[in-house]
Amino acid sequence: DFGYGFGSRGNGLIASASSAVIPGLVLRLRYQEISTSSDGSTFRIELSPNINVQSGISGADTRFDRLRSRGGLLIQPFFDNNGNGKRDKGEEIYVEEPDLLLLLNNKSITSFRPDIRNNGIFVKLDPDTYRLDLDPAGYPIDWKPEESAYAVEVVPGSYTPVTVPMVLSYTFAGVVTDTTGEAVQGAKVEAVPVDSGKSIFSITNGAGVFYLEGLQQGKYNLLINGESAQPNQIEIKPDSEPFQELNLSILLKP
Numbered sequence: 536d537f538g539y540g541f542g543s544r545g546n547g548l549i550a551s552a553s554s555a556v557i558p559g560l561v562l563r564l565r566y567q568e569i570s571t572s573s574d575g576s577t578f579r580i581e582l583s584p585n586i587n588v589q590s591g592i593s594g595a596d597t598r599f600d601r602l603r604s605r606g607g608l609l610i611q612p613f614f615d616n617n618g619n620g621k622r623d624k625g626e627e628i629y630v631e632e633p634d635l636l637l638l639l640n641n642k643s644i645t646s647f648r649p650d651i652r653n654n655g656i657f658v659k660l661d662p663d664t665y666r667l668d669l670d671p672a673g674y675p676i677d678w679k680p681e682e683s684a685y686a687v688e689v690v691p692g693s694y695t696p697v698t699v700p701m702v703l704s705y706t707f708a709g710v711v712t713d714t715t716g717e718a719v720q721g722a723k724v725e726a727v728p729v730d731s732g733k734s735i736f737s738i739t740n741g742a743g744v745f746y747l748e749g750l751q752q753g754k755y756n757l758l759i760n761g762e763s764a765q766p767n768q769i770e771i772k773p774d775s776e777p778f779q780e781l782n783l784s785i786l787l788k789p
Contacts, residue, residue, distance in 0.1 A: 606662050606689040608697055610637065610644075611655040612669075614678065615700035618752065622698055629675055629701060630656055636673025640666055655696075660689045667697060677777040679704040679749055705750040705771050709782040710743045711759060718743025719785060722759050726769070729754040745783075759785045 612629045613622045622628075630651050637644035639658070650657040667685040674680070678701045687697050707726070711719045724745040725736040730753060737745040752771045757764040764783045 603692050604662075605659055606691050607657060607659040607694045608639075608665070608667070608687060608689060609655045609657055609694040610667070610697045610699065612636065612680070612699040612701055614675075615681070615702050618700075618702055620681065620700050622700075628653065628655060629678075631675070632673050634673075636669055638668040638670055641668070657694060662689050662691050664688050669699065674704075675701065677704055678702065702751055703777065704748070705752075705775060706778045707747045707750065707769065707781045708778070709745065709780050711739050711745060711764075711783045711785060712743060713785055719759075722785065723761075724764070724783065725758040725761075726750060726755040727758060729756060729768075757783065759783060762786070 610633075611622065613626050614629060615622070616626055617623065630653070633649060633651060633656050634643050634645045637656070639647060644656065644658065647658045647660065650659075665687050667687055669680045669683045671679075681700045681702055685697060685699075687695055689695055711722050711724060713719055718739075718741075720739055720741050720743060722739045722743070722745075723736055724739065724747065725734055726747050727734045732751070732753070735747050735749055737747050739745045750771060752773060752775075754768060754770045757767050757769060762785065764785060766781075766783070769781065
């Protein structure tokens with residue numbers, strides 16, 4: 536650019552030139568024969584940033600719109616010590632080995648690049664309804680979830696919380712024998728809750744061994760092939776051991 540300037544100390548030629556040396560930086564050269572403060576000539580070199588403000592706003596808006604259009608899940612498996620189905624103060628969130636514990640739409644949770652934190656597992660997802668399954672391979676020792684599958688809805692702009700209570704799980708194992716002391720193979724050993732809940736059963740192997748796994752606190756009636764076993768009842772209390780040995784006998788019908 537060329538021009539001719541007039542000032543209080545005279546007049547003279549003014550020239551300037553600029554060039555982008557690298558993206559985002561501009562080199563400016565400026566020559567003045569006279570200025571408002573001096574009657575001498577000056578020459579100046581400037582290096583300054585060149586930011587396209589409008590395109591910056593547009594890019595940010597695009598990212599923000601994309602963020603607003605997505606949602607996610609906040610998955611919180613926790614140790615439900617009192618069995619009330621709610622996370623109370625002091626009940627720890629379990630975030631170890633989520634790749635073994637959690638399946639989302641039949642895929643490992645790691646396929647969705649989760650953000651694992653102390654307060655839960657964050658997963659960014661598009662709005663939709665998803666199936667969340669808990670794989671027994673990832674259950675913490677002596678614990679199991681109250682529910683093993685969930686249908687969850689993801690909405691734009693927020694994380695849908697999914698609390699997963701984990702309750703203590705008890706196992707009883709032993710041998711079924713008849714009145715002669717012989718092991719009984721292929722017998723159905725069943726634990727039936729006295730109050731309410733799901734029955735647990737096991738089939739004895741060739742040595743008469745059974746495993747009743749996944750029992751919870753409460754009283755159970757014990758059956759062998761639909762008949763009362765000896766002993767015929769067990770009670771699991773809060774201070775009961777997670778694994779107990781229990782041998783059963785069955786009366787042979789005449």
